[in-house]
Amino acid sequence: MWGQQRYIAVDWGTTNRRAWLIDPTHGKLESYADNQGLLSVPKGGFEVSASDLRSRFGDYPMLLAGMVGSDKGWHQVPYKSCPTDLADLAKGIFWMQGGSIGIVPGVCQIDGNADVMRGEEVQAFGALQLGTVAADGLVCHPGTHSKWVRLQDGLIAGVQTMMTGEIFSLLRRDSVLSSQMQNEPAANHSFDEGVDLALNGAHLLSSLFQVRSQYLLSTRELDGASFASGLLIGSDVRAGLAAGHPRDMIAIVGNQQLSTLYLRAFERARFRAHIVNDDDAFVAGMQAIVDHLRVVQENAS
Amino acid sequence: MWGQQRYIAVDWGTTNRRAWLIDPTHGKLESYADNQGLLSVPKGGFEVSASDLRSRFGDYPMLLAGMVGSDKGWHQVPYKSCPTDLADLAKGIFWMQGGSIGIVPGVCQIDGNADVMRGEEVQAFGALQLGTVAADGLVCHPGTHSKWVRLQDGLIAGVQTMMTGEIFSLLRRDSVLSSQMQNEPAANHSFDEGVDLALNGAHLLSSLFQVRSQYLLSTRELDGASFASGLLIGSDVRAGLAAGHPRDMIAIVGNQQLSTLYLRAFERARFRAHIVNDDDAFVAGMQAIVDHLRVVQENAS
Numbered sequence: 001m002w003g004q005q006r007y008i009a010v011d012w013g014t015t016n017r018r019a020w021l022i023d024p025t026h027g028k029l030e031s032y033a034d035n036q037g038l039l040s041v042p043k044g045g046f047e048v049s050a051s052d053l054r055s056r057f058g059d060y061p062m063l064l065a066g067m068v069g070s071d072k073g074w075h076q077v078p079y080k081s082c083p084t085d086l087a088d089l090a091k092g093i094f095w096m097q098g099g100s101i102g103i104v105p106g107v108c109q110i111d112g113n114a115d116v117m118r119g120e121e122v123q124a125f126g127a128l129q130l131g132t133v134a135a136d137g138l139v140c141h142p143g144t145h146s147k148w149v150r151l152q153d154g155l156i157a158g159v160q161t162m163m164t165g166e167i168f169s170l171l172r173r174d175s176v177l178s179s180q181m182q183n184e185p186a187a188n189h190s191f192d193e194g195v196d197l198a199l200n201g202a203h204l205l206s207s208l209f210q211v212r213s214q215y216l217l218s219t220r221e222l223d224g225a226s227f228a229s230g231l232l233i234g235s236d237v238r239a240g241l242a243a244g245h246p247r248d249m250i251a252i253v254g255n256q257q258l259s260t261l262y263l264r265a266f267e268r269a270r271f272r273a274h275i276v277n278d279d280d281a282f283v284a285g286m287q288a289i290v291d292h293l294r295v296v297q298e299n300a301s
Numbered sequence: 302m303w304g305q306q307r308y309i310a311v312d313w314g315t316t317n318r319r320a321w322l323i324d325p326t327h328g329k330l331e332s333y334a335d336n337q338g339l340l341s342v343p344k345g346g347f348e349v350s351a352s353d354l355r356s357r358f359g360d361y362p363m364l365l366a367g368m369v370g371s372d373k374g375w376h377q378v379p380y381k382s383c384p385t386d387l388a389d390l391a392k393g394i395f396w397m398q399g400g401s402i403g404i405v406p407g408v409c410q411i412d413g414n415a416d417v418m419r420g421e422e423v424q425a426f427g428a429l430q431l432g433t434v435a436a437d438g439l440v441c442h443p444g445t446h447s448k449w450v451r452l453q454d455g456l457i458a459g460v461q462t463m464m465t466g467e468i469f470s471l472l473r474r475d476s477v478l479s480s481q482m483q484n485e486p487a488a489n490h491s492f493d494e495g496v497d498l499a500l501n502g503a504h505l506l507s508s509l510f511q512v513r514s515q516y517l518l519s520t521r522e523l524d525g526a527s528f529a530s531g532l533l534i535g536s537d538v539r540a541g542l543a544a545g546h547p548r549d550m551i552a553i554v555g556n557q558q559l560s561t562l563y564l565r566a567f568e569r570a571r572f573r574a575h576i577v578n579d580d581d582a583f584v585a586g587m588q589a590i591v592d593h594l595r596v597v598q599e600n601a602s
């Protein structure tokens with residue numbers, strides 16, 4: 001029965017997957033990560049790929065979330081539309097293999113700007129569960145696509161996606177700016193300069209070209225990668241704060257390196273924010289869903 | 302002597318080159334275009350590539366402009382910094398082969414935001430020469446990088462570059478939006494929708510993702526390429542108008558297809574603009590420089 005026995009929680013994304021063996025009482029027992037994201041799983045190969053995780057952890061039930069529930073994943077699970085809560089997510093789980101494997105649905109926004117997410121909803125509820133964000137708080141998930149999740153009375157009320165990370169990668173890999181963008185972006189003076197420009201409403205399409213013109217004119221030293229990163233993250237933060245009706249304290253849920261850059265941008269914007277480890281938030285969210293499943297099962301029996 | 306004999310004018314860019322045989326009295330006699338831009342010329346191969354043009358048109362003096370004068374071109378010619386006029390450009394020409402081949406310098410902006418251009422300055426002066434833009438007018442050059450050129454008393458007073466076209470190409474070729482962006486962008490309803498959003502200050506990083514979320518949620522038909530193009534061009538036009546102290550009438554100097562999209566965006570922004578053929582503007586600008594060379598030579602003799 002869910003909530004009484006060990007289970008395997010999997011954050012299964014496009015590029016990577018991370019898995020944990022979880023004991024409802026003692027929490028995380030083991031963890032495992034590899035690059036067997038959707039792009040690396042051959043057609044029809046998800047069953048084998050999931051069995052592989054079971055052979056590592058033991059033959060426990062599995063709860064999956066993330067892009068594994070998308071049209072490019074194992075099975076497409078319909079989005080829950082916001083406002084939505086944990087009970088909605090639990091109800092929307094798609095069960096396979098006699099109920100021993102479930103995929104948690106993503107969340108969509110229909111009203112206003114159409115938007116979607118898969119995986120971040122679990123992290124957002126997890127951050128709430130951990131007490132790291134208020135029931136009316138704002139959660140910023142940096143990443144290839146950053147996701148801004150608005151909470152309201154403990155429900156997910158809205159989501160907004162920004163293509164920040166992807167555009168940074170495209171510019172770095174294959175644009176006229178590439179050769180000036182090969183450093184790892186860091187929270188240095190060039191980064192701050194980009195953030196400040198963006199926070200003051202500078203135009204992105206134009207400001208990005210500064211990376212090239214400053215280089216050509218050699219007017220001064222500019223760390224192109226950090227400057228461009230600052231412009232993009234600053235622009236992201238500016239729009240996210242404007243759209244998200246900023247609250248007292250913002251939770252940044254993401255990996256350490258990227259979260260640190262966002263934290264700096266929030267500081268420049270004079271907003272209080274703090275970093276929540278994305279794995280911790282994910283595991284807490286999955287456990288909250290499992291707790292909910294247990295209650296439902298108890299009430300039914 | 303320049304201004305009395307025929308010459309070959311070449312707009313030599315990164316990807317393409319276009320050349321014209323020009324008679325100072327009768328104007329364009331012949332034209333030729335190929336894809337022998339900088340990227341296709343082997344190291345040390347510019348002399349041969351230029352000879353090839355002479356073998357087509359005859360052994361006339363040549364005047365070159367565009368990226369051929371950049372660090373990646375035949376010879377790096379220092380920028381003239383604005384404010385700058387035709388006389389400055391003529392003075393800055395780098396002469397080779399005993400004065401039978403010259404490269405016109407580009408223009409840079411040092412004050413305010415650093416910026417640069419090579420080739421558009423010739424077109425801007427050409428548009429002025431043709432009477433298609435006022436001496437205090439604003440010229441918008443759409444392209445991989447769009448360039449906004451501010452004229453003041455017939456001088457080039459400022460330039461602003463936007464990475465509009467390049468970001469569109471990157472998104473179309475290799476992003477999560479690619480499969481929804483394979484149409485040729487057109488001035489249709491989706492384009493207008495993108496333009497209007499951008500003109501109203503919508504956030505680019507977020508609005509672009511609509512291409513994907515509208516597709517996933519199938520809420521309605523959206524031509525992704527035209528919508529994204531509208532967002533980017535609308536954003537470009539909004540910033541260009543804001544920075545350029547908009548005048549009564551704006552000249553769009555570019556190829557027909559792209560210029561038509563910009564014209565539509567100006568219409569949505571309720572600004573009067575008109576399209577000037579980029580080749581005509583270039584040839585007129587080169588002829589104006591040649592006229593200037595003639596006067597200088599006459600005064601010197």
